[in-house]
Amino acid sequence: MLKLDNVTKVYRTGAFGGGSTTAVGGVSFEVGPGEVVSLIGESGSGKSTLGRMILGLTPVTSGSITWNGTAVRPAKSYYREVQGVFQDPFSTFNPVFKADRVFRMIKEVYFPEVPPAEWAERVRASLADVRLNPAQILGKFPHQLSGGQLQRLLIARALLLDIKLLVADEITSMLDASTRIDVLNLLAELKGRGLGVLYITHDLSLGTYLAERTIVLRRGTVAEMGPTETVFTGPKHPYTRELLAAVPRLREPWQEAEPIESCLYHDKAGTGGLLEVEPGHYVACARLAGCAG
Incomplete structure (x- = not known):
């Protein structure tokens, strides 16, 4: 379904663009149908840049991103199958319009031929899928709704398009603990219907909740990836x-990780500096990643 092959993003820096900064360097992975892949890393590791490139919002400097074998290009046909939900739901909505405007825009662009009564039923079903009551949501302005309600509204909007992949970029970071679980359980339910999810987060505990596979990103490159439990x-x-x-950890003092004395993978890593240490489990050369050792 989604495939990234040696994807790199370089930004020009300096007053005249004479310098450069590599935000993402040589990242490769795939997301299959009905699969949740967790992309984990600290702030500035390149997670959101990858998400924006997948969504066609930021151009790729080199490498390729393909969707079902075709190069990703921003187009209506692509966005019918691939959508993103971002960290701050309040910034997605125009505060001067009521919440139902996001559904009217979808209809105008993608479904102008659908009769109003049929469209109203589709919207009702989509809201029911994310456990929202249309009567309590559609007539309100964004500031009258909670962050969790707005996030679920955005997911409902994506479901109206019958999408195949959701790029979820830090979608729970601004929500309280109980609402986070609601949103994650919703993603689990959608996953069961065949929806693929790239779950971008810096929170390790949330990253392990749904994902079959985990990718750990550091300074724009893959440090480690494989089955989440592994x-x-x-x-x-x-x-x-x-x-x-x-x-x-509750009632445990924080302890710094013990550094390794040498990189076990430096001389064995293959293409992209990754070594398969066990089936499906890949580790990068620590020296290439800039780690001590």
């Missing part, structure tokens, strides 16, 4: 170990 129970890369060691 990566979290047997991390190999020092950066992954540092992330796990930084997770607070």
Whole structure:
């Protein structure tokens, strides 16, 4: 379905564009139908840049992103199958319009031929899928709704298009704990219907909740990726170990991760600096990633 092959993004810097900064460097992975892939990393690791490139909002400098074998290009046909939901739902809505405007815009662009009564039923069904009551939502302005309600509205908008892939970029970071679980359970339900999800987050605990596979990103490159349980129970890369060691534990003092004395993968890593240490579990050369060791 979605495939990234050696994707790189370089930004020009300086007053006259004479410098450059590599935000993403040589990233490759896939997301299949009905699969949740968690993309984890600290702020500035390139997670959101990858999400924007997948959605066609930021051009790729080199490498390729393909959807069902075809190069990704911003087009109506592509957005009928691939949509994104972002961190701050309040910034997505125009505060001077009521919430139902997002559905009117979808109809005008994608379904102008659908009769009003049929469209109203589609909207009602879509809202029911995300556990929202149309009577309590559609006539209100964005500021009258909670962050969780707005996030679910955006997911309902995507469902109206019968999408195949959702890029969920930090969609729970601004929500309270109970609402986060509601949104994650909703994603789990949609996953069961065959929806693929790229779940972008810096929160390790949330990243493990749904994902079959996990990709750990550091400084724009893949440090480690593989089955979620394998990566979290047997991390190999020092950066992954540092992330796990930084997770607070009740009544336990914080302890810094023990650095490795040398990179076990430096001379063995293959293309892209990744070594398959066990089936489906890949680890980057720590030296190439800039880690101590």
